Amino acid sequence: MEALGIAGNVAAAAPMPDLPAGFGKGRSVIVLGAGIAGLVAAYELQQAGFDVTVLEARDRVGGRNWTVRDGDRIVMDGEADQVARFSDGAYFNAGPARLPSFHHRILGYCGKLGVPLEVEINSSRSAFLMGQKGDKVRMRTAINDTRGHVAELLMKAVNQGALDQSLSAADKQALLPFLKTYGDLDATGHFAGTLRSGFQAFPDAGVGVFARPPAPMPLDRLLANEQLPAMLFEDNVYMQATMFQPVGGMDRIPAGFERALRRKVVRGADVTRIRNRPDGVEIAWRDTKTGAGRIARADFSVCTIPFPVLAKVDCDFAKPVAQAIAGVVYDHSNKVAFDSPRFWEQDQIYGGISFVGGETSLIWYPSAGLFSPRGMLLACYTSGERAEGFAKLPIADQVERARAAVERLHPGHGKDLINGVAVNWNKIPYSLGPWPNWFVGMAGHQEGDIDTEGYRLLCQPAGRTVFASAALSQTPGWQEGAVQSAHHAIAAIAGLQRADLGARPDRVAA
Known part of the structure; x- marks a missing residue:
């Protein structure tokens, strides 16, 4: 892509190793987790000839890539279940919702897997900045x-x-x-x-x-107007046009990966124990539907289980690795979305974001379905301390406060919002957070400059297990980071495989 000028001045990360088609022949890998990192690892290792099994605790693939549709159930720890009641064809990207144009790895997979993309309108000059006193511009x-x-x-x-x-x-x-x-x-x-x-x-x-x-x-x-700095939002390199989104919802990407896997992802497989053996790995898991315990064995494993979840799994990792896992602190993030008539289009707002500050932060208008009767309006998207406090409110209060923010900006239209749903990522089972805060309690660090002792340790193999996650990239909040980490993990698996071949002269690489 750099040869075409697509990557521009954004430096590319180290490429995935070029593995021969038969490199993994006769060898097996268990991938723990079917988020983007796990699916990328499974797809590429399959292409290299490994026998791949993917275990996923949820009843869906995608991990944090989660699109909520009509009839879907939102389950959160400590909360009553919510059931989405959306108009025909409406959807809510509860996790990632945009793809920057320089994230060429995830975009490349969309092309390879036949996932159609459309423009995500990340900024509109018709949108508003609204201060806490109600002044808007x-x-x-x-x-x-x-x-x-x-x-x-x-x-x-x-x-x-x-x-x-x-x-x-x-x-x-x-x-x-x-x-x-x-x-x-x-x-x-x-x-x-x-x-x-x-x-x-x-x-x-x-x-x-x-x-x-x-x-x-x-x-x-x-x-x-304290929201004035938000006028520079689209100058952030991660937010600059042109942005993309899959047609029909972000979950089209994990669905594309799953279609490309020869073996279906095992859903409802809650990993309970991980053991590294001299010649392989042993994974114990529980069927979430029947409660039955199972054992799976392979030569290697790629673990993409989010670290707050992994910290609760019985593992035999070395003490420094276990301490590093337990020490990863995840941030907070919330979203509240409504089904609504497109009243904002009367204000010439077609996509983009209005910044309203406070506990709900912003109002994000849909890019899909322009000029259609209805759409999904994101009325709250927060992270950090304000998200932590907001998530402590009852779900009904979260929904009503998001509605109130819309009413303040668009008077008379709060009543148009129906069937609101809230997602607090720190309460989502098998996630327990959106992305890590590697520098919690430390000042002066930014995304793109992650280099803690724990981070370095988890980027290395732990026995015959390697870790992969957007959390182990310099962009832990983006799907591109998950792809980069998966490629890094594949290189580590290749290194372990070559070490095995070197130790066993009876085996030769294809």
Whole structure:
């Protein structure tokens, strides 16, 4: 993809090893967990000739990739079950809901597996920023009026010589016209408003109504809206257009992987014990429907069980590995979604996100089914401390507070929202959280800079078991990280296989 210029300036991670088709012939692997990491590992190891068995505790594949549809049951620890009651064809991506254009590994699998994609509209200039006092501003106004005010101030500073020590005469000569264009300033360097922010009235036919910019929003009003920094949301490289989503729901990706597996995923297989033996692994699991205990054996295992869940499994890992697993702290994340008529399209909002702050954080408008009668509106998506507190509320209160946030932004439409459902990821069995916080209690670290002792240890094989998870990537909240980690795990399995071959001269690689 780099040869085509698709990867651009985003550096690619180490590629998956190129394994010959018969490399794993006569050898077996048990994959624990059918999330994206597990499915990728199973698919690629199968392609390399290994005999692969996938054990999944849930009654579905996908792990955190979970699309809720009409009739689906949402089960959470300590909560009454919720049953989704959605319009025909409506769906709610309770987990991941977008694919950045530079996540070429997961996008590549979509192409290989025949999973059709469509554009996910991650940002709309018609959406809103709404402060806690109820003051709201269109995204286009916030972006362009802020640029205009800042450009005017900077032009004044340049003209008054305030930046003479930083700018040469040539720099100033080049910068001033740029600032005029950047802020849409008038000939005197004043920001008097811009058509980039919209119209006072829409231009019409003939000469009756001309295009005129609205009066600029005063800078102090813009700055008083605590959601103003969210106007930079789409500048984050992970959020930049073009974003994608599978047609019909994110779960089309795990479904595509499962179709490609020669052996069906064993559902309802709750792993209870993991043992590394000198010549293989032994996995004990319980059938969640019958309660019957089973034993599975293989040469190797790929463990993708989320670490808060794995910490409760009887394992014989070395003490440092067990301590590393027990020490992984997961973040909090919540979503609340409603079935609704598309009232937001009356405000020219087609996809994108309005930022409302508070305990619900945002309102995310659907990209699929534009101009159709109904759609799924995400009225809450939070993480971190605010999500931890929100998840402590009764489910009914979570739903009503999300409705109230919609009502504040779109007065009169809170009543249009029906059949709300809430997902608190820290209560989801077999997940117990959305993604890890490797630096809990530590300051100064960001996604993409994960390098703790525990992280390094879990990236290595533990006997004949290797770990794979988005949690073991530099992007633990993204499916691309799960693919990268699966590829890393496959390389580790290949290393163990080669070590076996070296120790047993009677075996030769295909």
